[in-house]
Amino acid sequence: MLVLLFDIDGTLIHTRGAGRRALEEAMREVFPISGPVADVPLHGRTDRAICRDLFSAHGIEPTDQNWTQLKQSYLAHLQRLIQTGPGEVLPGIRPLLEELRPREDVLLGLLTGNTAAGARIKLSHFDLDQHFVVGGYGDLHSDRNDVARVALEEVERQVARPVDLRRVWVIGDTPADVACGRAIGARVLAVATGQHTLGELQQTAPDLALDNLADANPWRTLWHS
Ligand SMILES: [Mg+2]
Numbered sequence: 365m366l367v368l369l370f371d372i373d374g375t376l377i378h379t380r381g382a383g384r385r386a387l388e389e390a391m392r393e394v395f396p397i398s399g400p401v402a403d404v405p406l407h408g409r410t411d412r413a414i415c416r417d418l419f420s421a422h423g424i425e426p427t428d429q430n431w432t433q434l435k436q437s438y439l440a441h442l443q444r445l446i447q448t449g450p451g452e453v454l455p456g457i458r459p460l461l462e463e464l465r466p467r468e469d470v471l472l473g474l475l476t477g478n479t480a481a482g483a484r485i486k487l488s489h490f491d492l493d494q495h496f497v498v499g500g501y502g503d504l505h506s507d508r509n510d511v512a513r514v515a516l517e518e519v520e521r522q523v524a525r526p527v528d529l530r531r532v533w534v535i536g537d538t539p540a541d542v543a544c545g546r547a548i549g550a551r552v553l554a555v556a557t558g559q560h561t562l563g564e565l566q567q568t569a570p571d572l573a574l575d576n577l578a579d580a581n582p583w584r585t586l587w588h589s
Contacts, residue, residue, distance in 0.1 A: 366587055367527055368464070368517050369475035369500070369550070371536035372483055374407065374558025376457050377490050382449040384444060384481075387414070390437035395424055407559050408538030409478035410502030410511060411435075426505075433453075435503075439481050446489045453490050454557045456577035461495040471522065473542065474499035475534055477508060477514045498522050508540050509547035516548045531587070533571075542568040553583055 370376055373383065382532035388401040402421035406414055415434055418473055419426045464470045472495050476483050480501040489492035500515025502508075512534065534545030534546055537558030542565070554565035554573040565573045 365468060365471055365527060365531060367532040368404075368494075369471065369473045369515050369519075369532070369534050371534075371538075371541050372474065372476045372478055372486060374537035375454065375535055375541075375555055376492060377451060377453050377486060378557075379446055379451045379486060380449050382445040382451060383404045383486075385496060386438050386441035386445050387418075388518070389441045390434055391418060391422070393437045393441075394430075394433045395422065397422055398543045400556070407517070408508065408540030409506055410506055410535070411438075412483065412502050412504065413506035419503050435479060435481075439479070439485060442485050444483060451490070453492065454555075454576060456580060458492070460577055460580055461492065471498065471519060472496050473515060473519060475512055475536070475541075477502035477511065477575055478498070479503045508544040512548045512550075513545035516550075526530055533587075537565075539568045542570045545570075551586070552561070 391397055391401045402418055404417040404421065416426055419430065422428055430446060462483040464472060474483055474496050477503060480503060483501060484493055497558055498518040500511040500518060502511060505511050505577055510558060532550040533542060533553055534550045535553045535555065537555050538560055542552045542554055552568040552570040556562040556565055557576050562573055562575055572586060574582060
């Protein structure tokens with residue numbers, strides 16, 4: 365079984381700012397914020413960690429109730445804003461997923477900092493959500509490495525046996541994706557379709573780094589090695 369666990373933002377798709385705008389609008393809707401919403405780093409991080417930083421920056425208690433309210437507002441704004449944005453599916457992604465999905469020896473999954481519902485909104489907008497059978501999401505964990513562990517557990521539950529980690533790949537666009545793949549002993553493909561250059565990603569020592577997946581052949585040759 366070949367297991368491919370994909371990051372979403374900057375790897376499968378770009379929402380071109382819809383996610384950030386939805387989060388800012390949700391912060392303003394749920395909490396009494398005057399002035400700009402704090403500019404916290406988003407890339408490669410989990411939604412739980414991003415919101416924890418936003419709460420800290422604005423002096424908001426990091427309670428489960430505040431998290432739940434912010435998440436519900438964010439999802440509603442995301443659903444609306446993603447319709448208006450100039451988002452895109454990244455090169456080579458759609459044909460690759462359509463080719464691999466019917467294969468019984470391939471399991472496609474997600475390993476993302478998005479919440480499960482946020483991931484569904486983003487991927488269904490681009491008609492990609494039906495490809496993924498399992499996932500690890502950013503609802504519960506601040507640390508992406510913990511999300512990777514959950515994703516691997518979900519994979520093992522799905523295939524009902526331990527998997528050969530040489531045949532598990534994490535695909536992502538940030539050093540955090542490379543690190544979380546390493547944390548679970550998987551192999552890692554880094555793609556320079558997000559905020560990081562190919563050179564920056566190569567410095568994190570993935571098994572392979574590519575400009576994009578328009579030509580996936582250099583990666584395919586490693587699937588059976
Ligand atoms: Mg990403």
